Amino acid sequence: MMTAAKPNTPTLENYWMPFTANRQFKAAPRLLAAADGMYYTTDDGRRVLDGTAGLWCVNAGHGRRRIAEAVERQLSTMDYAPCFNMGHPIAFDFAEKLAAIAPGGPEAQLDRVFFTGSGSESVETALKIAIAYQRAIGQGTRTRIIGREKAYHGVGFGGISVGGLVNNRRVFPQIPADHMRHTLDISRNAFTKGLPEHGAELADDLERLVALHGAETIAAVIVEPMSGSAGVILPAKGYLERLREIATRHGILLIFDEVITGFGRVGTPFATDYFGVVPDIVTTAKGITNGTIPMGAVFTKRAVHDALMTGPENAIELFHGYTYSGHPVACAAGLATLEVYAEENLLTRGGALAETWQETMHALKGLPHIIDIRNIGLVAGIELEPRPGAPGARAYEVFLDCFAKGVLIRATGDVLAISPPLIIEPAQITEIADRVAEALRRVA
Numbered sequence: 001m002m003t004a005a006k007p008n009t010p011t012l013e014n015y016w017m018p019f020t021a022n023r024q025f026k027a028a029p030r031l032l033a034a035a036d037g038m039y040y041t042t043d044d045g046r047r048v049l050d051g052t053a054g055l056w057c058v059n060a061g062h063g064r065r066r067i068a069e070a071v072e073r074q075l076s077t078m079d080y081a082p083c084f085n086m087g088h089p090i091a092f093d094f095a096e097k098l099a100a101i102a103p104g105g106p107e108a109q110l111d112r113v114f115f116t117g118s119g120s121e122s123v124e125t126a127l128k129i130a131i132a133y134q135r136a137i138g139q140g141t142r143t144r145i146i147g148r149e150k151a152y153h154g155v156g157f158g159g160i161s162v163g164g165l166v167n168n169r170r171v172f173p174q175i176p177a178d179h180m181r182h183t184l185d186i187s188r189n190a191f192t193k194g195l196p197e198h199g200a201e202l203a204d205d206l207e208r209l210v211a212l213h214g215a216e217t218i219a220a221v222i223v224e225p226m227s228g229s230a231g232v233i234l235p236a237k238g239y240l241e242r243l244r245e246i247a248t249r250h251g252i253l254l255i256f257d258e259v260i261t262g263f264g265r266v267g268t269p270f271a272t273d274y275f276g277v278v279p280d281i282v283t284t285a286k287g288i289t290n291g292t293i294p295m296g297a298v299f300t301k302r303a304v305h306d307a308l309m310t311g312p313e314n315a316i317e318l319f320h321g322y323t324y325s326g327h328p329v330a331c332a333a334g335l336a337t338l339e340v341y342a343e344e345n346l347l348t349r350g351g352a353l354a355e356t357w358q359e360t361m362h363a364l365k366g367l368p369h370i371i372d373i374r375n376i377g378l379v380a381g382i383e384l385e386p387r388p389g390a391p392g393a394r395a396y397e398v399f400l401d402c403f404a405k406g407v408l409i410r411a412t413g414d415v416l417a418i419s420p421p422l423i424i425e426p427a428q429i430t431e432i433a434d435r436v437a438e439a440l441r442r443v444a
């Protein structure tokens with residue numbers, strides 16, 4: 001028997017929830033009913049401070065009127081238009097505006113934009129573009145993609161193949177891929193503020209995989225500049241530079257999955273800007289519309305794009321696309337989102353707050369169970385010692401405790417992941433840290 005949240009609310013049976021312990025959730029549901037600014041309101045009227053920007057996506061905070069109005073306007077002007085062999089001005093407009101702030105700035109030439117409907121679709125698109133590009137330049141044997149342990153690249157078959165989270169992989173078949181080691185090294189880097197010192201040499205795993213498989217079989221290597229979903233894992237200083245160098249030397253495309261880090265999360269518009277390392281393809285989604293309308297975009301180097309613009313003029317160059325690629329309503333939401341980001345300097349606000357954020361989060365060191373604290377921009381990962389025989393249980397209980405006390409954080413394995421909207425005020429940073437500290441003292 002499933003219980004409904006309250007009398008007169010729908011039964012909870014029909015909705016098969018994603019990435020959720022359905023039976024546990026439905027026995028004690030947590031329902032969010034409204035949102036404004038930094039706060040959610042639960043269905044029973046409690047205010048909850050959003051420490052997760054929804055799911056790393058509501059970077060400008062909730063209930064932005066400008067975005068809502070743009071969506072309303074677009075819906076009543078033109079709700080939908082086909083995007084195969086037809087176009088609409090707003091998609092071209094949005095692509096142009098995105099190109100103007102593209103990762104790495106104008107010199108990086110990451111200014112050819114392919115629209116998708118989500119982060120997972122952006123990843124599948126990027127992998128396919130990489131393989132198609134290699135074939136177009138006469139490197140058709142390059143079909144393997146290199147990913148990394150603990151990586152999360154969404155849930156498509158390509159994404160789980162290059163991803164490195166066992167639960168997402170074990171049941172499903174995969175495309176040809178191999179994996180570098182992940183960059184989490186608590187034994188050497190625990191409680192580092194910002195980028196860790198140790199581990200740049202882990203990039204040499206790409207060299208090892210080239211030696212194992214042959215460069216002529218590898219199309220691309222994909223990494224999250226900062227792994228969010230696996231529990232806030234940072235690259236060591238120099239790691240991404242080294243990866244770039246090795247990839248270039250072997251003719252392997254470098255893909256940055258910026259679905260989380262894109263649009264201001266690490267304190268610069270993109271992590272590409274933060275690290276000063278320019279990949280060949282960048283995947284984005286989430287913050288592109290402030291989480292309001294599902295959308296993603298793949299930024300591609302002009303040279304990669306141009307290599308595919310060959311053959312007869314009447315031939316489709318890339319047999320790939322989605323019904324909702326460049327959806328006009330999503331583009332309207334995205335354009336309004338970019339305006340909000342620009343007006344409020346949100347794409348760099350995380351940088352301005354990073355010091356306060358870092359000091360507040362690292363001040364939690366010494367509380368029960370904490371074995372590491374990691375941070376970059378407006379992201380923190382607080383890793384707890386797993387309870388013996390019950391991995392993840394402790395972090396989950398901290399998450400429940402914080403939610404009961406009015407702060408939403410995320411538990412991923414034994415890591416508490418915190419990534420608030422970029423409009424957060426210092427007092428709210430303190431509030432999040434205080435609730436986490438209290439929960440850690442309460443939880444066994």
Ligand SMILES: Cc1ncc(COP(=O)(O)O)c(C=O)c1O
Pocket residue numbers: 118119120121123152153154155224228229257258259260285286
């Ligand atoms: C790095 C990364 N790539 C891809 C995805 C998948 O995005 P979506 O859930 O929109 O498909 C995510 C989602 O969290 C992500 O963090």
